[in-house]
Amino acid sequence: MRAGIVGVGFMGWIHYLAYQRSNQADLVAFCSRNESKRRGDWTGIQGNFGPPGEQIDVSNLAVYETLDEMLTDESIDLIDICLPPSLHVEAIEKSLAAGKKVLCEKPLALTAEDARRLATLGAPSDVMVAHILPFIPEFGLLVQAATDGRWGKPIAGRFKRTISPPDWIPDFYNPDTVGGPLIDLHVHDAHLICLLFGMPESVETSCTRVDGVPKFYETLFRYADDRPVSAGGGVIDSPARGFTHGYEVSFERATVQFEFAAYADGTTASIPLVILHADGTVERPDLGEGDQIDHFVDEINAAAESVRSGKPSPMLSGELAANAIELCQWQSR
Structure with a gap:
């Protein structure tokens, strides 16, 4: 190509x-x-x-x-x-x-x-x-497992994605140019939620706002079978935490955890990917040494x-990307 x-x-x-x-x-x-x-x-x-x-x-x-x-x-x-x-x-x-x-x-x-x-x-x-998340091993594993059914179907999920104030983007909250945290940030998790669980029937969101645009939010995604799926994050009023993302997703026979945070003093914290199997065993997969450019x-x-x-x-689908934007719009109402 x-x-x-x-x-x-x-x-x-x-x-x-x-x-x-x-x-x-x-x-x-x-x-x-x-x-x-x-x-x-x-x-x-x-x-x-x-x-x-x-x-x-x-x-x-x-x-x-x-x-x-x-x-x-x-x-x-x-x-x-x-x-x-x-x-x-x-x-x-x-x-x-x-x-x-x-x-x-x-x-x-x-x-x-x-x-x-x-x-x-x-x-x-x-x-x-x-949308890069499905190509990042810690997130791609979820998509692979949902596709091949190795642990049964996904039955619950919590997702987070938080940044410090993006002062380098002066129009960050402008809905006509960038769109704010939901469209710029949360759209990653909305896309992943659609991949794993499908399109929900409705959402329920609590949030703070800047000029009417959601800034920090918590959302419950409602499905017909009542699977508990939620996501939270946005912008916090401190440069101390530059970036955090992570999840805990449960399948019928396993729960998967991952979290990473980067702080202003150059330090980081993480829960490396761990799989908690229904039989009580704990698995920590070796995801290799690749860097972030490799995902792209x-x-x-x-x-x-x-x-x-x-x-x-399926991971680059325009229809799926449109679903993710629609979810972001539902949460901004």
């Missing part, structure tokens, strides 16, 4: 690094309005994981100023969209109209209405959404396989 990136920011940089490791996809082009970035100066890029940006070699890449220009490149199979969320809709529509496949960073759109419309454009594998390699490889085979990847 031959790909071109639009959006040379933090996620564009992470995707660039993943393409360098992939044996199934080649990055052949990118576009940027920034002249320095077009010359390969990505040194100003930094984020909350991975290495900072570097000077890259652009000699083997086709470099364009605009997406419109890049879409004329007939050698490109897929447009990898790493733009701000408010620009996703237009970029997807243009890319599909030019006959390209799309891999779009989450969220697919800022509203469920737009997301559902985009998910139904073209063939089922034409619009793929880069797996995600891009899944997209490449989908382009090759024409079969949509």
